[in-house]
Amino acid sequence: MLEDILRQGLLAAVEQYGVYEEDVDIELEQPRDRSHGHLSTNLALILGGRLKRKPRELAGEIAAAVDLPKEVIESVEIAGPGFINFRIARPYQIDLLLEVWNPDGALADIRTGGDKRINVEFISANPTGPLNVVSARAGAFGMTLVRLLTAIGYDAHAEYYVNDAGRQVGLLGRSLRAQYLQLMGEQAELPEGGYQGRYLEIMAAELLDRDTEAIKDSAKAFDDESFQRVQPPEGNAEDWRRLPEEESVRSFAKYALMKILSWQRETCRRFGLRFETWYFESELHETKRVERALEKLKKSEVTFEADDAVWFRATDYGDEKDRVLVRADGMPTYFLADIAYHFHKFQRGFEYAIDFWGPDHHGYIPRMRGAMEALGVGRDWLEVQVLQHVTFIEGGRNVQMSKRRGQFITMDELIDEVGADVAKYTFLTRKPNSHLDFDLDLAKEQSDENPVMKVKYAHARICSLLGKAVEQKSVEAGEPTAASLAHLADEPEWNLVRELLRLPQVIVSAARSREPHRLTAYVDEVASLYNRFWNQCEKILEQDDERRLAQLHLSLITRHVIRIVCELIGVDAPESMEKRD
RNA sequence: GCGCCCGUAGCUCAGCUGGAUAGAGCAGCGGAUUUCUAAUCCGCAGGCCGCAGGUUCAAGUCCUGCCGGGCGCGCCA
Numbered sequence: 001m002l003e004d005i006l007r008q009g010l011l012a013a014v015e016q017y018g019v020y021e022e023d024v025d026i027e028l029e030q031p032r033d034r035s036h037g038h039l040s041t042n043l044a045l046i047l048g049g050r051l052k053r054k055p056r057e058l059a060g061e062i063a064a065a066v067d068l069p070k071e072v073i074e075s076v077e078i079a080g081p082g083f084i085n086f087r088i089a090r091p092y093q094i095d096l097l098l099e100v101w102n103p104d105g106a107l108a109d110i111r112t113g114g115d116k117r118i119n120v121e122f123i124s125a126n127p128t129g130p131l132n133v134v135s136a137r138a139g140a141f142g143m144t145l146v147r148l149l150t151a152i153g154y155d156a157h158a159e160y161y162v163n164d165a166g167r168q169v170g171l172l173g174r175s176l177r178a179q180y181l182q183l184m185g186e187q188a189e190l191p192e193g194g195y196q197g198r199y200l201e202i203m204a205a206e207l208l209d210r211d212t213e214a215i216k217d218s219a220k221a222f223d224d225e226s227f228q229r230v231q232p233p234e235g236n237a238e239d240w241r242r243l244p245e246e247e248s249v250r251s252f253a254k255y256a257l258m259k260i261l262s263w264q265r266e267t268c269r270r271f272g273l274r275f276e277t278w279y280f281e282s283e284l285h286e287t288k289r290v291e292r293a294l295e296k297l298k299k300s301e302v303t304f305e306a307d308d309a310v311w312f313r314a315t316d317y318g319d320e321k322d323r324v325l326v327r328a329d330g331m332p333t334y335f336l337a338d339i340a341y342h343f344h345k346f347q348r349g350f351e352y353a354i355d356f357w358g359p360d361h362h363g364y365i366p367r368m369r370g371a372m373e374a375l376g377v378g379r380d381w382l383e384v385q386v387l388q389h390v391t392f393i394e395g396g397r398n399v400q401m402s403k404r405r406g407q408f409i410t411m412d413e414l415i416d417e418v419g420a421d422v423a424k425y426t427f428l429t430r431k432p433n434s435h436l437d438f439d440l441d442l443a444k445e446q447s448d449e450n451p452v453m454k455v456k457y458a459h460a461r462i463c464s465l466l467g468k469a470v471e472q473k474s475v476e477a478g479e480p481t482a483a484s485l486a487h488l489a490d491e492p493e494w495n496l497v498r499e500l501l502r503l504p505q506v507i508v509s510a511a512r513s514r515e516p517h518r519l520t521a522y523v524d525e526v527a528s529l530y531n532r533f534w535n536q537c538e539k540i541l542e543q544d545d546e547r548r549l550a551q552l553h554l555s556l557i558t559r560h561v562i563r564i565v566c567e568l569i570g571v572d573a574p575e576s577m578e579k580r581d
Numbered sequence: 582g583c584g585c586c587c588g589u590a591g592c593u594c595a596g597c598u599g600g601a602u603a604g605a606g607c608a609g610c611g612g613a614u615u616u617c618u619a620a621u622c623c624g625c626a627g628g629c630c631g632c633a634g635g636u637u638c639a640a641g642u643c644c645u646g647c648c649g650g651g652c653g654c655g656c657c658a
Contacts, residue, residue, distance in 0.1 A: 033601070042600065045638055055638060080601040081638065126658070166658055309656050320584075320654080327656040334658045362585050363653050388586060389652075429606090430594065433586060435651065437593065442607085448620060451606060457620050468617055502597095509597060521595060524605075535613090535622040542617080579618050 002096070003028050003039075005072055006086060010043055013065040017051055030502070034495065037077065037085035038093075044082040055082030090494070094485045096501050101480055101557050106504040107564070111153030118154050119345055120146050122356035123268070124161040127260050128172045129197055131267045131411040137390050137436070138356050139273045139411075140427040140570070141516060145354070147568050148511035148519075157350070158275045160268075161341060164257055165281040166334060171195065172260075173253025179204035180237060180252065203259055207237035215255070221262045226278040230258050267411050271420050272570045284340045290332050293340035293375070294325060302374040317370025317379070335364075339371045346377045354383045354514075356432075362386050385514055387432050394440045409440070418443040421571045425452035428569050429520045451524055452571060455562060458527040459573040462559040465540065469552055473541055480553035487550035492533040496554065499529050503561050507568070516569065523565040530558050 007026050014024070024046065031040045044062055048055030059078040066076055066084075074089040088096075099105035122142025123135045142158065149156035163169075174191040179200050181188035190196060212235055219232045233240060233251035240251035268275065284290050294310070297303050302313045308328035312335075315322050325336040345353055357364070365386075369379040392399040392409055399409060414423050422443060429451070430436050443450070469475040488494065502522065510518040533554075540551045566573040 027600095029600080030597080031601075032596085032604085036601070040600085042639090045600080049638060083601065163658065168658065307656080311656095324656045329656080331656085333656070338658095359586070359652050361653085361658095365585090386586075391651090434594080435587060439593075442593090449607070450620095453620055454606095457618080461618065461621090465617055472617080506597085513598070515597090517595075518597070521597090521605080528605090531621055532623095534617085535619095539617055577618075577620075579620085 037087040113153030119350040119353045121159045140424045144516040159277045173249040177252040212236045289340040314367045319366040460577040463575045477552040487546040496529040
């Protein structure tokens with residue numbers, strides 16, 4: 001490895017000062033400024049203080065003493081306060097570039113996860129309405145993280161938790177029932193705090209025309225195993241209406257749940273989200289996992305009873321308050337069910353779990369990790385990524401959202417209006433824990449100006465170029481080789497090469513830091529450098545054979561890199577784009 | 582009051598887990614193209630990196646304290 005070669009060389013060069021491997025951690029970084037070479041070390045700056053020497057002088061001595069193979073490093077220079085900068089020989093850069101191209105090369109080397117199973121849970125919205133745009137941000141991040149982890153060798157598993165057992169579902173049933181009764185001309189009031197969204201009115205209206213068979217048919221959307229438990233209630237809306245109130249509510253709730261889950265699932269599909277598992281909270285209750293989790297906590301002596309409730313000693317695990325597990329009325333809290341859920345996740349064999357939560361749940365993190373510690377799973381087993389809110393701006397003002405009142409922008413609307421790719425890309429240009437202002441007007445009207453288009457266009461342009469090479473010059477690019485790429489010559493070409501070489505480490509850093517926005521920043525830069533190359537160099541097809549082939553191969557590798565990043569972020573890289581006049 | 586997040590160009594945000602002259606997109610101004618798809622490229626302008634201390638050879642980045650904004654602090658989920 002390149003960095004090992006440099007480290008060895010540097011270590012040998014500093015032995016004269018009595019500095020050995022165990023004394024110093026040699027840092028190598030890539031300077032931002034191209035004029036500072038490809039790699040740089042601050043070694044002399046660090047040793048300067050320790051040896052009471054002027055860093056710049058020391059750097060000069062080290063640079064003179066360091067002995068590196070010329071075919072790898074073509075120059076060693078000192079600069080600034082005492083940096084030692086290395087320039088990689090061009091033939092060696094080509095070797096590295098071919099490693100990026102080769103499927104068994106650099107991208108295989110970063111698969112260091114050892115197929116460890118990691119569970120990534122995201123969205124997990126309540127099944128009480130259509131998914132809104134907040135879920136879209138979570139979806140974009142979660143899915144990309146799953147793919148990133150897979151890219152670095154983990155067995156990552158996307159999961160969606162469905163809270164189908166709480167009070168909200170009852171409230172949902174009561175809300176739908178009230179809507180339906182109103183349509184039937186009966187006196188019925190929406191329950192206190194009930195859902196008022198228009199989607200429930202529409203759902204109620206549909207029920208007027210729906211017979212028993214049609215209701216059964218709509219359940220066919222859920223053929224697969226994950227959704228076995230989503231079944232429609234017996235009969236039709238008229239039957240449910242006549243039932244005693246409790247049962248009636250339950251039937252309406254069951255129907256509403258089924259409908260909403262089918263919407264949510266379809267929305268996820270449109271957004272390119274694939275969940276291996278949809279995990280239902282109701283299953284936890286039915287299989288007694290909630291009770292068993294409670295028993296286990298009790299046995300571990302981390303609970304106590306007070307005011308007729310059962311509490312978890314969360315303060316022993318770094319939380320600021322103790323937390324209720326079982327309410328005075330005997331009902332388990334959401335927290336207890338969530339403990340059972342995460343414990344079962346652990347039992348299902350995941351060595352690590354990552355949850356994406358909204359900012360309103362951040363106070364929930366210490367108790368949840370504390371509970372995992374109390375259960376012997378360990379607090380570090382669970383990692384929680386907090387996604388900050390998205391503020392949508394339309395007509396210059398904030399769009400306030402409330403699910404209860406039914407005022408929100410749905411994820412479907414977002415997809416309809418700006419497109420899934422633009423939405424995903426936009427979300428992924430921001431850090432997960434930054435607030436995000438999403439200007440809908442801008443996204444709608446000027447989606448052409450969106451940076452994602454630059455990337456798509458660069459990809460399409462390369463496809464077009466490769467086609468033209470065959471049509472006009474009868475040149476099939478074929479496989480890039482060290483011999484063909486040896487004819488790269490101009491600065492813009494080498495600047496592009498330099499950026500392409502970064503792909504593997506960009507993937508690793510994006511995955512490890514859970515910051516997928518590094519991918520969009522990177523691919524944007526690749527597209528820019530390709531465009532610069534395109535404009536500043538002579539026309540590729542008009543070059544002599546050797547130059548042309550070198551440039552076609554460089555284009556091919558650029559396309560490869562763009563494709564890999566686009567796949568990671570879930571954005572389509574088209575073969576061609578419609579030309580705009 | 583306590584906790585978490587944020588404060589960088591007119592706007593939206595990066596700044597690679599401490600490096601060299603702080604960047605990009607959009608908006609503004611000025612150029613290039615009868616193009617291998619200009620959805621592009623080149624140039625100009627635009628900054629007490631919220632404020633004040635501290636650590637360090639080196640701070641937008643780490644620590645402390647303020648200021649300003651968002652969110653949270655239920656036997657809700």
